[in-house]
Amino acid sequence: MTELEKQYASRHYLYYPKGDFPTYLAYGFRPIFLLLAPYIIINIILWSFVFGGYINLPIENTLNWHMYEMIFGVGTAMIVAFFLTGLPELFPSVVPIVGKKLALIVLWWVLGRFSFWFMDYFGVLFTAIINVGLMAYISYLAAIPAFKDRNKKHVSLAYSMVSIVIIQALFFASELKILEINSYKILLLSLILVLVLIFLALRRVSMESINELLEQEKIDDTFLAKSFRYNLVIFCLLLYGFVEFFFPNNSTLAYICFACGASVLAILNDFILKDNNILFKPFVLYIVTTILLTSIGFFFLGFNYLFELNVTNHFRHFITTGTFGMVFYVIMIIVSTIHTGREIFTNLYLTIGLMLIIISTFIRAFIPYYFEYSMILYILSSIIWAIPFVIYIKIFFPFLLKPRADGIKG
Numbered sequence: 007m008t009e010l011e012k013q014y015a016s017r018h019y020l021y022y023p024k025g026d027f028p029t030y031l032a033y034g035f036r037p038i039f040l041l042l043a044p045y046i047i048i049n050i051i052l053w054s055f056v057f058g059g060y061i062n063l064p065i066e067n068t069l070n071w072h073m074y075e076m077i078f079g080v081g082t083a084m085i086v087a088f089f090l091t092g093l094p095e096l097f098p099s100v101v102p103i104v105g106k107k108l109a110l111i112v113l114w115w116v117l118g119r120f121s122f123w124f125m126d127y128f129g130v131l132f133t134a135i136i137n138v139g140l141m142a143y144i145s146y147l148a149a150i151p152a153f154k155d156r157n158k159k160h161v162s163l164a165y166s167m168v169s170i171v172i173i174q175a176l177f178f179a180s181e182l183k184i185l186e187i188n189s190y191k192i193l194l195l196s197l198i199l200v201l202v203l204i205f206l207a208l209r210r211v212s213m214e215s216i217n218e219l220l221e222q223e224k225i226d227d228t229f230l231a232k233s234f235r236y237n238l239v240i241f242c243l244l245l246y247g248f249v250e251f252f253f254p255n256n257s258t259l260a261y262i263c264f265a266c267g268a269s270v271l272a273i274l275n276d277f278i279l280k281d282n283n284i285l286f287k288p289f290v291l292y293i294v295t296t297i298l299l300t301s302i303g304f305f306f307l308g309f310n311y312l313f314e315l316n317v318t319n320h321f322r323h324f325i326t327t328g329t330f331g332m333v334f335y336v337i338m339i340i341v342s343t344i345h346t347g348r349e350i351f352t353n354l355y356l357t358i359g360l361m362l363i364i365i366s367t368f369i370r371a372f373i374p375y376y377f378e379y380s381m382i383l384y385i386l387s388s389i390i391w392a393i394p395f396v397i398y399i400k401i402f403f404p405f406l407l408k409p410r411a412d413g414i415k416g
Contacts, residue, residue, distance in 0.1 A: 020098060022415045027105040029409055033416040034090025034103060035341050036406050037112045042083045043399050045119070046334065047392045049075055054388035058381045066126055073193045076326065078174060079119055081200050082141060084334060085167070086115060088207050089148050091345060096160050096210075097151035102416065114140050134178035141171045166203040173199055191251060198247030201325065202240050204333050209236050212293050215340045219289055219350050227279045235273050242266040246304075263308030271301040288352040292339070292360055296332040299364065303328055306371065317374050327391060328367035335363060335394050342402040347412030355401065359394030366391035 030036050053072045055061040065071045090108070094100045103111065118140055121133040145167035152164040173196045180189040209231040216229040246262045253259075274297060277285045284290050303324025310321050343350055369387040373380050410416060 021094070021101045023101060023104055025105070029407060031105050031108050032409070033345060034108060035087040035345060037108065038083050038087040038090075038115070039338055039342060040403065040406055041112065041116070042080065042087070042334075043338070043395045043403075045083070046080055046395050049080065050388045050392050054385045057384055064124065064126060070189060070193065071122070073190075073197075074122060074177070075119070076330065077193060077196050077200055078137065078141075079122065080334065081330075082118070082137070083115055084337065085141070085170075085203065086111065086144055087341065088337070089144050089163075089167075091341060092207075092210070093148065093151060095214075097155060100151050103147075104416075111140075111143075114143075130178060130181045134175070134182070138171060138175050138178065141167070141174055145171050163203070163206055166199070166206055169199050170196070170203060191254075195247050195251045197322075197326065198243055198250075201329065202243050204329070205236055205239055205243070207337070208293070208296070208333065209233070211337055211340055215344060215350060216284070216290060216293070218344060219287070220284075222349055225282055225284075227282050229276070229279065229284070231273075231276050235269070235276065239266070239269045239273065242269045257311075260308045260311035263304045263311060267301045267304035267308060270297055270304065273297050288357075289350050292332075292336045292352070292356075295360060295364070296329065296336055299324065299328040299332060299367065303371075320374050321371055323370040324367055327370045327387070328363070331363045331367070331391055331394075332360070335359060335398065338398055339402070342398075342405055345410075345416065346405040346408070347410035347414055348405065353401075355397050359397040362390050362393050 030040060052061065052063075053068075056063055056068055057072075063071070090103050090111070094102045114136070118133075118137045121128045121136045125133045145164065148167050149164040152158070152161045155161075173192060176185060176187070177189055177192045177196065179185045180187050180192055213229060213231050220227055220229060242262065242265045246259070246266055249256055249259060249262060274285065274294060277283070277290060277294060285294055303321065306321045306324055307318065309315070310318055315321075339356065340350070366387045369383055369390070373383050373387075376383060405411075
């Protein structure tokens, strides 16, 4: 790396705190990903055995526990990692949170997981304060620079975070019987609001990673994830989320799902550059596959509503098992590569991990059509879905535990 390249790569580290910090606390994503990958594996495999009736947990409502932990437990960790890593890059004057302060935030997340797992013992109010409090704090960290920025380029991230804090608070208000709204319905809306944040984050992450790849491969072109395409996706997603929440039996849900699928599919136009088609480049294909799987999922949901197939919750796993799984996997790979000072790469094992998430998604979505094998398929799809994160641990944990390869702090 030349001095000019090193200066460019480190421009958002100008305010990096002075002092020596353990490598695993040197930047926001490091401790989060070190805990998150094993947590994802344990969580999903445990759930499959709980759902199959092989294990009992000291939890009254195990379905809500499963949904909450995948949306807010795992999702919150990804959000914390994204903002603690991304804010100093989006707003170069932001001081990165590292060392002891970072350790406290990570412990806060861990306490949130313990409190929700044992909510029947800790109580709903204590669990709510811990979990909503963390999201509110991260929202505060994101909002300050976003609204101070003269161009207001990233305020959508702050607004998205506020919506997630509110919906999480509503979930706990329902659990406390303050609201006469089914907490399950709130979790379904939460899923869509987190999906909105995922697309906002994916736009920024894909631009950073793909332009870095173009530079690596000496391709004289620029990748731009056009905002109007993502704005259309977000509009369609919010329309679906709120119509499903307020009018769950509305016949327009089918057509809104088709609109969601089409708008997501339209994002692929961004990958056809002026002089180059990068759709099928190995690493780009990871992001493209995530977009395709999301689009397919909404088309299946649309057909479900249109023909009254009554498999909504099964086809919804195209979004949860599929989109969420792919996004967790791909973003962890991207961040763990770029922000440890390494060049973007792919290999056979990472690609196998991607394929396993796709296979797991289709198995899980079509379980109702193989009812006699349903329990075996639940467990099989969960194990297959967990394997990519085992691959991630094997390849990327050494990167997370070592200083940046380019010698830059963080």
